[in-house]
Amino acid sequence: MEIVLGIMGIVFAIGVVLSHNPMRAIIFMGAFSITMATYYYAMGAPDVAMAEATLGAVFTTFIYIVAMKHRGSIKVAYIRKEPFFYRTREGFAGSEYHLLKRFADKNAMHLEITRIAETPSHKDLQTDRSFQFDIICGGLKDNLSLPGYTPLPYHLRGFAIYVKTDSEDIYESLEDFLIGDSDEEY
């Protein structure tokens, strides 16, 4: 009995290390905890077994599952402009892209990037319902008037990232992030 449980424990532990998918690793860890709880019980330690089963198998698994997931996504629209926001063969690049990417990583968010041809006109913003972006960027000057969007200037004078006025959360945290960033580096 103990030998079988011990071998199962080792197999699950190897499973945790070798699985590429984080979710699978979490499930393996839960299985490992249950096996270990049974093992402790078989060895005559019911107190430790209970603690392992509740904390290891239930609570830790729950916390990990919640912690692993992305909080949500930021919808970004960009106008291709070479030093600010553009796409290379390896992926996106540019100063504004890297700022947004670092902001998203810091908040465990995911960037959904769409390319738009040119600066959207008033008519586009007011009538087109599919035009739902949280952020418009790509070397935009800070004196444009885009209804529904607020310009957020950053360290490059004269340029701004346009954040949707409704999404105050993103605006505030992005403002904090950009100002803190420029203080550090410039």
Add this chain to the structure above:
Amino acid sequence: MKNIRLISVILFGMFIVMLLISAETISYIQPDNVTGAVKDTGAINVIAAYYLGYRLFDTLFEILVFTVAVQGVVHLLGHMPTLEQHKPMREKAIIIYTDLIFGASLITGMYIAVAGHISAGGGFVGGIVGATGAVLVFLTMPMEDIEKEFNHTYMAIWEMCILATIFALVLLPIFIGMYPMKNFLPLGTPGHIVSGGIIPIVDTLIGIKVLIGAVTIAQTFIKHRGVF
């Protein structure tokens, strides 16, 4: 907040000073054998006799570590923007099922905590078992309802009150002329639910405290990171 910090410094400072001046606790007491442990503490679960009897000092700081962990989670995640759309499961069957499980897990957890001195279990395990049901309920409730029913401020106040009660209970023997952490209540007949002096009381308090802490952690995680 400054006052609370000051009070805590004074409180724990007093505690340490009292420990240092009472030489008896410095010399660690140990039972001769298992029967000796039952006789000393009145708890037939020797594990409980150890962690709430001979090694109560260690357990107190374990409780503090848990408290600090909960505060850390609340503080660190509190800086993240809250999730706009928390999508709970709203199927009727799941709601009824989780509500039923909530009662079962709460009562089971409290039983495990209260009867920690006569059977396997104890406050830490009992608290987590009790919290499991609440966590399940969180998956089915909108965030506003969760915040209404499990008010974070009230829970934090309760948690701190319980922490203070545990420390008061442990320090109380000083004022009646015994060394701190002495089991000053009558030990009773080993094996009965009312036995073991302060052990079941401290166990129950730890159970409630861990329950509140675990619920707070789960609620904070769901609030700031969502579930699905």
